[in-house]
Amino acid sequence: MAADRSVQTDLVRQAHEARAEHRFGEAYEVFSQAAALGELEAGDVVAWSAAAWWLGHADRSLELAELGHQRLLADGQPVRAAMEAISLGFLLMLRGDLAAGSGWLRRGRSLVERSRDEHARGYVVHLDAEEALREGQLDRAVQLAREAREMGWRGSDPALTALALMTEGTARLRAADVADGMALLDEAMLPVQAGQVPPEVAGNLYCQMIAACWELSDLRRAREWTAATERWCERFDSAVMFSGICRMHRVQLRQVAGDWDSAAEEAEVVCRELIGMNTAVVAEGHYLLGDLLRLRGSVDDAEVAYRRAHELGRDPQPGLALLRAQRGRVEVALTSLQTALAGHLEADYARAPLLRGLVEVAIDAGDVEAARGAAGELVALADRWSSDGLRAAAAHASGSVQLAGGDAAGAVARLRDAIRRWQGLDVQYDAAKARMLLAEACTFLGDHDAGRREIDAAASTLQRLGAVVDLRRLERLRPGGELPGGLTSREAEILAQVADGSTNREVAQALVISDKTVARHLANVYLKLGVSTRTAAAAWARRNGVLPPA
Numbered sequence: 001m002a003a004d005r006s007v008q009t010d011l012v013r014q015a016h017e018a019r020a021e022h023r024f025g026e027a028y029e030v031f032s033q034a035a036a037l038g039e040l041e042a043g044d045v046v047a048w049s050a051a052a053w054w055l056g057h058a059d060r061s062l063e064l065a066e067l068g069h070q071r072l073l074a075d076g077q078p079v080r081a082a083m084e085a086i087s088l089g090f091l092l093m094l095r096g097d098l099a100a101g102s103g104w105l106r107r108g109r110s111l112v113e114r115s116r117d118e119h120a121r122g123y124v125v126h127l128d129a130e131e132a133l134r135e136g137q138l139d140r141a142v143q144l145a146r147e148a149r150e151m152g153w154r155g156s157d158p159a160l161t162a163l164a165l166m167t168e169g170t171a172r173l174r175a176a177d178v179a180d181g182m183a184l185l186d187e188a189m190l191p192v193q194a195g196q197v198p199p200e201v202a203g204n205l206y207c208q209m210i211a212a213c214w215e216l217s218d219l220r221r222a223r224e225w226t227a228a229t230e231r232w233c234e235r236f237d238s239a240v241m242f243s244g245i246c247r248m249h250r251v252q253l254r255q256v257a258g259d260w261d262s263a264a265e266e267a268e269v270v271c272r273e274l275i276g277m278n279t280a281v282v283a284e285g286h287y288l289l290g291d292l293l294r295l296r297g298s299v300d301d302a303e304v305a306y307r308r309a310h311e312l313g314r315d316p317q318p319g320l321a322l323l324r325a326q327r328g329r330v331e332v333a334l335t336s337l338q339t340a341l342a343g344h345l346e347a348d349y350a351r352a353p354l355l356r357g358l359v360e361v362a363i364d365a366g367d368v369e370a371a372r373g374a375a376g377e378l379v380a381l382a383d384r385w386s387s388d389g390l391r392a393a394a395a396h397a398s399g400s401v402q403l404a405g406g407d408a409a410g411a412v413a414r415l416r417d418a419i420r421r422w423q424g425l426d427v428q429y430d431a432a433k434a435r436m437l438l439a440e441a442c443t444f445l446g447d448h449d450a451g452r453r454e455i456d457a458a459a460s461t462l463q464r465l466g467a468v469v470d471l472r473r474l475e476r477l478r479p480g481g482e483l484p485g486g487l488t489s490r491e492a493e494i495l496a497q498v499a500d501g502s503t504n505r506e507v508a509q510a511l512v513i514s515d516k517t518v519a520r521h522l523a524n525v526y527l528k529l530g531v532s533t534r535t536a537a538a539a540w541a542r543r544n545g546v547l548p549p550a
Helices: 004-020 024-035 042-055 058-074 078-095 098-115 117-135 138-154 160-173 180-194 199-215 218-232 240-257 260-273 279-295 299-313 319-326 332-341 351-366 368-385 386-405 408-424 428-444 448-466 467-476 489-499 506-513 516-529 533-543
Strands: none
Touching: 004 024, 004 042, 004 428, 024 042, 042 078, 042 533, 058 078, 058 180, 058 279, 078 098, 078 117, 078 180, 098 117, 098 319, 117 138, 117 160, 138 299, 160 180, 160 199, 160 332, 180 199, 199 218, 199 240, 218 332, 218 448, 240 260, 240 279, 240 428, 260 279, 279 319, 299 319, 299 351, 319 332, 319 351, 332 351, 332 516, 351 368, 351 386, 368 386, 386 428, 408 428, 428 467, 489 506, 489 533, 506 516
């Protein structure tokens, strides 16, 4: 027995050394060997649990964390037991076990309160700050984060200080205090980059930093911090959670940069690897797959991906609404986006993707006023948060609304600004979409040569991406480059059907849209052409060569 105990002691020492050097696979195996020789001490079990987590063994990690918590309590270490309970609660929340996670967080909070340990209380205050942030109580989040930061400073705890700085910075960003918010986020990352915080906390902070950049549509910073996080992950022999999250951000970057094949492949890998570890990231992976499949015309597979994202807790909008519109259910799509927007506070930059979708769908539905309202809100968001990504989206939306409303000259300036901004951010697909609109505007103004150039440039990008849906739309712009009367391609398509003698119902069936959408488009056509009857519109169409496909 004494020999076994000596061997176990040596194994435990080796396991801790391996963990300290980030060799988590070795640490896990050696802890397992040590445990086979007898019961491990509480701190050893906690370290074993951490090694399992880094390897992606989520169930085993949680099982060991609970055992470690119980042994810490039995050993009379309530503060360490409290911190382990809080950590366990956080991990359960990440994997989507909200009820169990909340229970462990409450247990940790209760133990801290009973212990009256000032340093541990700082982590509880930080939890309160995070909860206030989730609830949109930004002033309270800032106040609590500052309190937690002071506790971190007093306790010489760079991890708590960095976490609190990150929370305060995020709250300030959401309150449109961009300069101070970003400064706080940068300050939070200083001890991380200096190696002064535990790797579990460091990884969490890297992820929060990248998420904040994406929320703000700050693609340049998102690229920089994703690259920094990837370099950090390379220090470990295994970091399934954080390398998986890095992959997800890489998927987002590759999607916007136009590398859709590798984006789809990586998204599938992440969805497999992080299942049971981080539900939110897996849900985002399915959503991004839905977007890629939709844009490439795989509508049934896209539907499945969006539904899976929704099952895992990710709002499937605006992607699902755009899919509905693609299938001709434009009114359903419009209602879905309006409902989704109702769930977000006004002047919240999280509304931006929904507003972009609403502009596109409303124009497709012929509801130019709804599109104009959404574009105006995007402009206001871009002005308030001063984000390059938001400015590009606002210019794009404004230009599309001006074109749909018949102001082609005004649209040209906005769309050229959008293209310049998208290209500066290396956002290939959106730049091509803006070029399609610019081609329509130039053609209406009689600059057919410029229109053809924009069509060719857009086609080159869309063909490389495999964006078959948009390529089909683009082909409608090619014949002669003519779209007379300021008509959009959809309006010209409907007018051609009417001129051929089709009823609204027949047009709706042919184009797979609703009768209501046809009527709304025709109302816009009458307004643009200065006519008041179907017969007059049909006569105008015949005079100006707006004819149905042969």
